[in-house]
Amino acid sequence: MAKILRRERLVPNIHLIEVHAPDIAQKSKPGQFVIIMPDEKGERIPLTIADWDKEKGSVTSIFMVVGTSTHKLSLFEAGSEVPVFVGPLGKPSEIKKYGTVLLAGGCFGIAAIYPVARALKEEGNKIITLLDVKANYLLYWEEKLRAVSDQFLVSARDSYYSCKDYIPKTLQNIIKKGSKIHKVISIGCTYLMYTCSEATKPHGIETSVSLNPIMVDGTGMCGACRVTVDGRTKFACVDGPDFNGHLVDWEELFSRRKSYFDDEIQSLCHWEKNNFPR
Known part of the structure; x- marks a missing residue:
């Protein structure tokens, strides 16, 4: 059993869950994920590792409430336990010196790009963070991402920020302005990753999706x-x-x-x- 240290709603429909898992915290790397089960009869849910604390022995993930199992997770409180919390799983993201890297994220992907951006920044890359939200009140982890970004952009449908276009169009505009981008990393819903890949393909920009x-x-x-x-x-x-x-x-x-x-x-x-x- 793994103990939940914190569970909180960040914005409507998006929750943070922090679990005490010292062994996983020691081995976690950007891009990896964990499998969690809310109860013994529930499904196994993959969640991207959004952060970890080796000293505290904790692992943090962000999830969106969409079905039965994520609804169950959203009701947990600190001190509760889950029967299954395993990881880290998957291959870590490739972290090296590229030059300028643009990271595009939406929904749960806003948090998922954070450890990748942090690690790439530490390698000496210039980081452009491009986030997509339907409205300004759905944005979270702004301070954390600004701290690891050289340029921070938000596209919101409610026109709260300077841009209201969907991410792929904003991405195309950045490219057309002549900004030299060496790699694009997109994490979020399938449609977001697909459209970002389509936007960069004509320009031959290496694009990674999770x-x-x-x-x-x-x-x-x-x-x-x-x-x-x-x-x-x-x-x-x-x-x-x-x-x-x-x-x-x-x-x-x-x-x-x-x-x-x-x-x-x-x-x-x-x-x-x-x-x-x-």
Whole structure:
């Protein structure tokens, strides 16, 4: 059992969970993830490691409430325990000196890009952080990300910030202005990563995406997280989660992510009916 040290709602529908896991904290690297189960009968949920504290022995992840299991997680309080919290899993992100790196994030991906940006900054890269939110009140971790960024940009649909265009268009505008970008890293919903990859492809800018397909065991045995990259089958849990966004079969990934959509809705409705009767 792993003890929850903190669970808080950062913005509507986005929660932070900090878990006491000393062994994982000692080994965590940017880009890796953990598997958590809210109860013994729940599903195994992959969550990107957003931060860790080796001295405190804690690991922090950010999650978006979308289904039964994440709803359960959102109700936990400090001191509660979860039966499964394993990791770090997946290959770490490649951290080296590129030059100028643009990191694009949205939703849960805003937190997921933080450890990557921090590590790349420490390697001497110039960091451009580009975040996407529907409205200004959905932005979180601004101070943390500003601290590791040379340039910090936010695109919000409510026009609160200087830009209201969706990230890919903003990304294209940055490129067209002549800014030399050596690498783009995009983390967030599948559509965000797809459109960022499409925006950089004509310019030949190396683009990395952190794929989040359906996942079960997280160790390469079940094959549920298989994706096609450059015409070859890969497992996101052991071969990734980072892949070249220009080589991903996005049509297949979009299709696979919808496989259990109806079942997930039925599960959530059943759980809410039993736990929150009117």
